[in-house]
Amino acid sequence: MYVPMKQVVNLFSLFIVLFCTILLSSCKEEIMHRGRTPLVSVGKEYLYVEDVQRFYAANPPAADSAQYVNDYINRWVEEALFYNVALRNVPSSQEIDKMVDSYRRSLVLNIYQEGLVEQHLRSEISPEEVEAFYKANSPMFEVEEPIMRGVFVRVPKKAPQLASLRKWYKSRSIDDLEKLEKYSIANDVVYEYFAETWNKVSDIAAKAPITEQDMLQRLLRSAAIEFNDADYLYFVSVDSVLDKGKLKPVELVDAEIRGLLVNTKKVDFIKSKKRVLYDEALKSGNIKYYNK
Numbered sequence: 001m002y003v004p005m006k007q008v009v010n011l012f013s014l015f016i017v018l019f020c021t022i023l024l025s026s027c028k029e030e031i032m033h034r035g036r037t038p039l040v041s042v043g044k045e046y047l048y049v050e051d052v053q054r055f056y057a058a059n060p061p062a063a064d065s066a067q068y069v070n071d072y073i074n075r076w077v078e079e080a081l082f083y084n085v086a087l088r089n090v091p092s093s094q095e096i097d098k099m100v101d102s103y104r105r106s107l108v109l110n111i112y113q114e115g116l117v118e119q120h121l122r123s124e125i126s127p128e129e130v131e132a133f134y135k136a137n138s139p140m141f142e143v144e145e146p147i148m149r150g151v152f153v154r155v156p157k158k159a160p161q162l163a164s165l166r167k168w169y170k171s172r173s174i175d176d177l178e179k180l181e182k183y184s185i186a187n188d189v190v191y192e193y194f195a196e197t198w199n200k201v202s203d204i205a206a207k208a209p210i211t212e213q214d215m216l217q218r219l220l221r222s223a224a225i226e227f228n229d230a231d232y233l234y235f236v237s238v239d240s241v242l243d244k245g246k247l248k249p250v251e252l253v254d255a256e257i258r259g260l261l262v263n264t265k266k267v268d269f270i271k272s273k274k275r276v277l278y279d280e281a282l283k284s285g286n287i288k289y290y291n292k
Contacts, residue, residue: 040073042080047073113270121269122262130257134250141248141256146201146216150238153180154190154208157233169235170224195239198252208234216243 037049052069061068090096134141153169155162161183168180172195184191190207201219205212209229215236218225224237242248250257281287 040077042077043084045080045084047076047080116273117262117266117269121265122258125258125261129261130254131250133257133261134253138247141253143242143244143246143248146212146241146243147198147248148201148204148219148238148241149195149198150236150240151180151195152190152192152204152207153184153235154232155235156188157228157231159187159189162233166226166235170237172239198242198249201241204236208236210234216241 033046033048038046039049039052040047052072055072056065056069087093151169153165155165159165165180165183168176168183171177177193180191183189201216202212205215208215208227210227215225219236219238219241220243223239224235226236227234278287
């Protein structure tokens with residue numbers, strides 16, 4: 001994102017002023033900052049220049065970067081002050097420690113569980129299972145709006161070799177596609193190859209002087225169409241077109257189906273893993289019941 005030079009200078013000046021202030025006060029304090037540059041402190045809590053720089057890099061402002069940084073520092077100070085007051089007014093931290101431990105335990109378990117599911121369960125789902133689910137739940141996979149696979153080309157009317165271009169954009173041979181790609185680089189041509197992925201007809205129509213409905217009607221009659229405006233010629237060649245209400249190809253929804261199957265099997269899968277661990281631990285003596 002572009003930041004005006006004046007704002008960059010203001011931001012740099014702000015850092016310099018703050019840094020000099022810190023240097024003057026650092027002689028009075030002997031605190032380990034581990035190579036970081038303190039910017040402001042509230043009690044024993046510090047905000048460092050490096051923290052602000054990371055925040056700025058991750059969340060660049062739209063304008064007035066100096067004010068943006070200053071607002072961030074002020075918010076940090078206010079929150080730190082409020083937190084210190086909260087610490088003094090919370091009667092016991094033991095309950096909070098228990099909640100933190102419980103949350104950490106749940107987080108670790110969830111991450112491990114998801115890793116197990118992804119590593120083992122998803123890979124165990126066969127193409128036959130995917131196909132069976134697809135057939136049994138076909139209404140779920142109807143096309144919401146027309147989609148297509150193919151090639152889109154926009155070329156200046158005065159470009160050379162238009163006769164060759166008309167041949168190349170319809171072809172799917174590697175040789176012709178390479179010629180089309182080289183031609184597009186040399187002649188200010190917009191060239192999009194999506195013969196192996198599905199695009200919305202509306203997205204392709206938006207790149208040309210034609211409505212989605214007109215493009216769809218023409219593509220349903222012919223696999224290659226051509227139209228123009230004052231400056232450009234437009235070529236569209238399709239391998240497949242699916243109108244609204246048609247079934248999406250199974251390969252298009254394969255990942256979605258696998259996700260649905262994983263969710264239905266996840267509970268039993270995790271239960272079986274826990275049972276195996278329990279049996280192994282009981283056998284090895286890692287589990288001991290003291291009330292039996």
